[in-house]
Amino acid sequence: MALTSNSDTELLFQFRNPFTKESAFTAILKKYQEKLYWHIRRMVIDHEDANDVLQNVAIRVWNGLQNFREDSQLYTWLYRVTTNECLNFLEQQKKRKSVSYDDVASGLENTIKADKNFDANKLEWKLQLAIQQLPEKQKVVFQLRYYDEMPYAEMSRVLETSEGALKASYHHAVKKIEDFMLNN
Numbered sequence: 001m002a003l004t005s006n007s008d009t010e011l012l013f014q015f016r017n018p019f020t021k022e023s024a025f026t027a028i029l030k031k032y033q034e035k036l037y038w039h040i041r042r043m044v045i046d047h048e049d050a051n052d053v054l055q056n057v058a059i060r061v062w063n064g065l066q067n068f069r070e071d072s073q074l075y076t077w078l079y080r081v082t083t084n085e086c087l088n089f090l091e092q093q094k095k096r097k098s099v100s101y102d103d104v105a106s107g108l109e110n111t112i113k114a115d116k117n118f119d120a121n122k123l124e125w126k127l128q129l130a131i132q133q134l135p136e137k138q139k140v141v142f143q144l145r146y147y148d149e150m151p152y153a154e155m156s157r158v159l160e161t162s163e164g165a166l167k168a169s170y171h172h173a174v175k176k177i178e179d180f181m182l183n184n
Contacts, residue, residue: 006031008074015065025065029058032075035148036082042131042143043086057085072157079150080158083140090136130180134173141166142173 006027014024036057041050060081068077131139140159144150145166152163159166 012065012068012070012074025062028061028065028074032078036078039079039082039143039148040086042147043083043140044089045128045132049089053082053085053089056089057082060085073154076154076157079144079148080160083144083158087136087140126181126184127177129184130177133180134176138169138173138176141169142177145170 008028011024011028011031014020015028017024033054037050037054040053040057041047044050044053057078061078064081068074131142134142141155144155144158145152150158152166155166156163
């Protein structure tokens with residue numbers, strides 16, 4: 001049975017039907033895959049790692065979507081699952097290497113610099129290096145706001161924290177990035 005509607009409500013309805021569950025799941029992934037990939041890629045940097053995390057996200061979505069209560073938008077829920085999966089991945093890297101978050105960030109910085117397209121004079125590379133200097137929470141907040149243009153209200157639901165705290169984190173992140181860009 002082919003899916004004709006792209007609305008999240010319709011896709012969720014079809015996901016809950018055993019006869020259209022797989023095709024609805026495929027349609028949901030197809031609809032959001034690129035946005036989720038780039039959100040992951042900005043957090044974990046490496047393409048292969050991003051693909052691995054995206055596969056883990058797909059598994060978590062498949063297992064959890066049946067229980068999605070629709071208290072928030074599907075997009076918001078997917079971003080929460082994706083962000084948590086990224087943070088879990090970074091935490092596992094930290095444990096695996098028995099190093100601090102700063103060491104993981106330094107490793108991500110080296111991954112950026114090792115990229116064959118890296119040019120330290122280009123603004124986008126400098127921005128990526130600046131982002132890697134941020135504490136984990138500020139990095140997530142900055143990326144959701146700057147790249148995904150996510151409103152604070154929605155970000156609050158994704159990260160399960162107050163809008164005020166998010167605005168403060170974003171402000172501090174922007175200040176640190178500006179300082180990095182001016183001094184490096």
